[in-house]
Amino acid sequence: MAEAKNTTLLANIDCPGGGQVWVEGTTLFVGHMRNPSGTSIYDVADPRAPKLLARIDVPPGWHSHKVRVHDGVMIVNHERLGPDQTPEFGGGLGIYDVSNPSRPREIAKWRTHGKGVHRYDFDGRYAYISPTAEGFIGNICMILDMQNPEQPEEVGRWWIPGQWQAGGEDYPWDNWTPPRCHHPLRLGNRLYVSYWHHGFYILDISDLSKPKAISGLNTSPVYPHPTHTCLVLPQPVKGRRIMVVADEDVAKLWPAAPAFTWIYDITQEALPVPIATWQVPGLDPDGAPQPQMMGCHQPSERFSGTVIPFAWFAQGLRILDLKDPYAPVEVGYYKPDPPEGCPLSSSNDVTIDSRGLIYLIDRQRGVDIIETSCW
Numbered sequence: 383m384a385e386a387k388n389t390t391l392l393a394n395i396d397c398p399g400g401g402q403v404w405v406e407g408t409t410l411f412v413g414h415m416r417n418p419s420g421t422s423i424y425d426v427a428d429p430r431a432p433k434l435l436a437r438i439d440v441p442p443g444w445h446s447h448k449v450r451v452h453d454g455v456m457i458v459n460h461e462r463l464g465p466d467q468t469p470e471f472g473g474g475l476g477i478y479d480v481s482n483p484s485r486p487r488e489i490a491k492w493r494t495h496g497k498g499v500h501r502y503d504f505d506g507r508y509a510y511i512s513p514t515a516e517g518f519i520g521n522i523c524m525i526l527d528m529q530n531p532e533q534p535e536e537v538g539r540w541w542i543p544g545q546w547q548a549g550g551e552d553y554p555w556d557n558w559t560p561p562r563c564h565h566p567l568r569l570g571n572r573l574y575v576s577y578w579h580h581g582f583y584i585l586d587i588s589d590l591s592k593p594k595a596i597s598g599l600n601t602s603p604v605y606p607h608p609t610h611t612c613l614v615l616p617q618p619v620k621g622r623r624i625m626v627v628a629d630e631d632v633a634k635l636w637p638a639a640p641a642f643t644w645i646y647d648i649t650q651e652a653l654p655v656p657i658a659t660w661q662v663p664g665l666d667p668d669g670a671p672q673p674q675m676m677g678c679h680q681p682s683e684r685f686s687g688t689v690i691p692f693a694w695f696a697q698g699l700r701i702l703d704l705k706d707p708y709a710p711v712e713v714g715y716y717k718p719d720p721p722e723g724c725p726l727s728s729s730n731d732v733t734i735d736s737r738g739l740i741y742l743i744d745r746q747r748g749v750d751i752i753e754t755s756c757w
Contacts, residue, residue, distance in 0.1 A: 388714035388755045389699065392429045392739070395749040397422055399721075399728075401447030402501075403743045405735040409435070409483045413449035413458060415730075415745050420446035420476075421458050423483045429739055429751045435484045438476075443467035444498075446476065452506035454481035455531050460491075461498035473498020473514065477531050492526065492534045501565030503683070508590070509534070510566040510573060517548025520562040523575050525590050540585055540593040542577065559635070564610055567683065572596075572651075574612035574625065579635065582612045582627060584651055596651045601644070606635035613681050614648070615704065619688060623649045624707045631677035631695055639666045640677025643692065645707050660710040662697045675728055682732045682740075686757045689713065691740055693729040699742045701756045714756040716740075721747035 384391065397412060398419040404411045408427040414420060420440035425433040438458070440446045445463040449456060456478040460471065474493040478486045496514030500521055503510040509526040522541040526534045542561045544553050555561065564576040566585075573585040573593060581600025585593040602608065610630035614623070625648045631641035645658040665677065675695040682691045688704045698717035702710045720727045721744055730745035740752040 384719050385698075385717040386715065388701070389716040389740075390753045391716065391718075391750055392753050393432055393751045395424065395432050395751070396747070397749060399746040399748070400730065400743045401445075401745065402449055402731045403733050403741045403749060404449050404451055405733060405741060406451045407736070409451075409480075410741060410749070411449045411451055411456060411480075412743065412749060413447045415445060415447050416463070417442055417445055421449055421456075421486075423480070423486065425483075426735075426739075426751065429737075429753075432751070436486050438478075438486060441468040441471050443469075444471050444473075448499075448501050450502065450504040450509075451480060452504055454479060455506070455528070456480040456486065457502070457504055457509060457528075459499040459502065461500055462496075475499055475502075475509070475511070475526075475534070477528075477534070479531075490532045490534065497521075500563075503565065503567045504528070505568060508537075508568070510568050512563040512565045515539070518545050519547050519553065520545060520560045521564070523563045523566050523573065523585070523593070525587070525593070538587070538589075538591045538593055540573075540575075540595070542580060542583075564608070567612060567614070569614045569616060572614075574614055576609045576612050576627075578608040579633070580609075582609050584648065584654070597654055599654050601629075602635060605629065605641075606638050607631060607641035607677075608633050610678075611680055611683075613683065613690070615688065619704060619707050622647050622707065623651075624704060625654070626681055626690065626704070628678050628681050628692070630679050632674045634674060637671035639669050640672050642666075643678050643681070643702075645704065645710060647707070658708050658710055660702060660712075662694060662700060663712070665697060675726075679729065680731050682734060684734050686734070686738065689756055691732045691734065691742075693732040693742060695728055695730075696726040698727055698729050699732060699740065699750075699752060701754065703756070714754050716742070716750070716752050718742070718744070718750055
């Protein structure tokens with residue numbers, strides 16, 4: 383039976399499982415995990431009675447599990463998933479006019495080499511993406527100008543030295559996992575970039591054409607989980623600049639306890655300092671290895687003040703307050719029942735809307751719409 387604290391379930395949308403949820407106004411956009419389901423669009427004006435408006439499918443061998451929308455423009459990722467059964471489709475971004483969400487209209491496809499695009503940020507003018515690119519090992523960080531969404535233009539890129547194989551760079555990771563940019567998030571003139579088992583990097587993008595590394599840190603040699611998201615609070619807390627770094631509880635380099643979230647002080651950007659961690663109480667009683675997808679995944683990239691919702695895989699929605707960043711406090715949670723036929727829940731992503739409602743998607747099946755008193 384579902385467990386809850388300071389949360390109430392308003393509705394469950396029975397739909398294929400997914401990787402990301404996003405809300406603009408009263409329209410919900412769902413990026414699904416597996417083909418043929420690509421993107422679904424719902425009217426959530428009445429959050430207790432969501433209505434399907436449209437869906438976009440993708441062909442075999444690809445998925446489109448991420449979605450972001452700004453000012454009537456929707457971008458979805460196209461990433462190879464499994465055998466390349468339809469190579470003519472190709473990796474990259476699908477770009478849509480969703481000014482009428484009932485009738486999404488494709489206006490462009492931006493193509494990239496290889497596997498495609500994984501996750502990204504989008505502010506309406508620029509997209510900050512993680513594509514595979516010709517001549518490079520693994521995903522890199524790239525900035526696209528979307529001023530004309532029919533003709534996106536690359537304006538800048540950054541990678542870890544050694545990724546540019548075609549440029550003759552020495553490759554120093556023969557005894558480590560290949561580099562892979564997971565996704566960048568922008569705040570001001572900085573990009574906060576998660577780089578999987580290569581940690582995170584803070585980039586200066588005062589000049590978008592020439593991103594410059596300020597600092598970086600990698601905990602994977604000690605804690606074997608990949609770095610998933612670097613989320614910076616826009617305002618200082620207790621006079622300090624605070625960054626939440628979520629490790630994902632997958633792809634462990636060796637058997638380990640579930641992944642958790644780190645809290646970093648980045649007041650001095652050149653020297654990020656971890657000041658706290660947080661794990662669901664009781665999930666890791668003794669440090670013993672556990673199966674993957676028991677622990678942390680993804681914080682909401684939208685949040686209110688110092689209160690941040692997280693998708694915590696088998697532990698559902700967890701809501702943390704960082705008003706004291708040295709001692710994060712859980713102020714609410716919603717642990718849903720597993721989808722039918724699944725042994726555990728697998729909460730994959732979470733977002734909020736302008737009403738403060740929370741949307742939690744399970745990678746296996748379904749979206750929960752949740753009300754909370756935590757704001």
